[in-house]
Amino acid sequence: MKKTAFSRRSLLASAFALTLAGALPAHADDFKMGLLVPGSIGEEGWSRIGYDALKRVEKELGAKVSHVELPENPDAFEKAFRDFAGQGFRVVLGHGFQFQEAALAAAEDFPDTVFLVSQSRVHEANVIGLNTDVSQPFYLMGIVAATMGHKAGLVGGAEIPPVTQAFEGFAKGAKSVKADFPISTVFLGTFTDATAAKEASVSLISQGADFVVPNANAAGMGVIQAVKEAGAGVNTFNVYSDYTNAAPKNVLGTFLADYGQGIVRVVSDIKDGNVPKANIEFGLKDRDVVKFTFNDQAERPIPQELRKHLEEVTAKIVSGEVRTLAQ
Template sequence: MFRFTAALAGMAIAAALGFVSAANAEDGFRMGLLVPGSVSEEGWNRIAYDALKRVETELDAGVSYVELHDNPATFETAFRNYASQGYDVVLGHGFQFEDAALTVAPDYPDTTFLISSSHIHDGNVVGLDTDSSQPFYLMGILAAMTGDAAGLVGGMEIPPIHDAFEGFRLGAASVSPDFRMSEIYIGSFTDISAAKEAALSLVAQGADFLVPNANAAGLGVIQAAKESNVGTFSVYSDHRAVARKNILGVYVADYGQGIVRIASEVKKGSFAPASNIVFGLRDTDVMHFELNPEAEPAVAENVRAAIDAARTQIIAGDIRTRSRDN
């Protein structure tokens, strides 16, 4: 079975002009992945890579990935190269892949194009929306019950990040309308130094909580929290080893479970969504938010109770965590 391993990742740039054709010899179910960065970095891109590897193992699939480093000019070509080779599923890991998929998909009706962090549903292009506004709402409750101000650091001002931060703001406002919040977008998902600098500037303005949502660059926010001894959260991956005492909560998206679920349906021919796919706190196999038992000071019992109550209400649909429709 063909495997496009890290050793072949250097060929990824060639995907923009002519994709590696070795996969043409592979029969059976195949899935391709486009990521805007490196899969070696913990965080957003690594989540997609781990999902792809699970599809490979659990569905006995041929898999391949392309690292495009957030270069929109190459997205359409990479999609087309995968589809022209007969790949069954191609996942563009990020909202920024929508336009390219919509351009290519009509020419390849037998390929399912999945787009992470997207609300799209147009023919064989289907958005997979991990609704991060839900766990961010819980973070907002925690921050507002234990602090005075939060600094939010985003990679780019795109809808998925806006939604997550809106969830945080709504959660905080449900506790204290006077809780102060400031946002900075660094214009990158990989620049750890820029994220750290932005976070430190927010601390200087009075933030006693730092909230990252910048993929790999978010590590800089956590580093700043440790240096400034303020609270923070681990987002998408578990970074407690970096700032064990400062991270109060950990949000991990087991995106792989959701991808395996969908890819399995595609393989069986039963995938027929009526809308985009939304994973939320109700999908306990996909989305996890837990408090850090090693945080100092520990999260108080009344805060834990408030978070648990809000989680139950969100799952029941009694709390709306973002204004944008699914």
């Protein structure tokens, strides 16, 4: 990032300090929210989660809403942000870490719009990160894998912080059980290619992985397919979407983020003129947002004793006694 751009944003942050203290006016009659998604809302997965959150804002807060499906193109991201802000949208959500730089660039020229960025830890002037700490549920998955399995494979859409931090949590959880538990990781370079995810999963399984876990949005369905075809000896977890019906014997549990609940909470505050003064962190403490459940119909369901242990670990994560990330 260029120093000049950073300086401009720093000056902007100072100029709007009073505004962000909660003085932004609310216009209830024309409150509008826009959404940018990196894919299709027609597919179950990350983009659909963002769209469902937007529709909840429309229903529960009476907002006028609109969304745009975008390719992975930073120039397109910034243009879309500017288009929404130029039309008087009070809130625009870029649904994914990849929208962060575009939001920071556009925000300089639209101080009356609040730019939200999913899976981001940022707070600068009118740009606010909404981070779901996925390292926490992945830590629990790691405990299960190391307790019930012999080797794990992780399939990520791209090597970006929300994915790498999730996998770091998984590794820490697994190694809390077995310090030498083997884990192999593959980054696809795509969040939409289920075929590539399936091929990567088949390769990991051939190398001995009996747990293969995705963090790849819509591409994650390829992991589920590979695990099902591998048979009852290979297990996985749902991440963001519930694909249990596609592999009911292999899916041991489901991590869901009820993102809509969190978004409604944040956007309601903004509508009332109360802009968050720091980035927002959702985690296992937010039981209405982050949910981790078990599949009793699996071939080898998670034993009750292990489930009890997971509850104990969850309490320690919430209290801060257990850290799921290195920092």
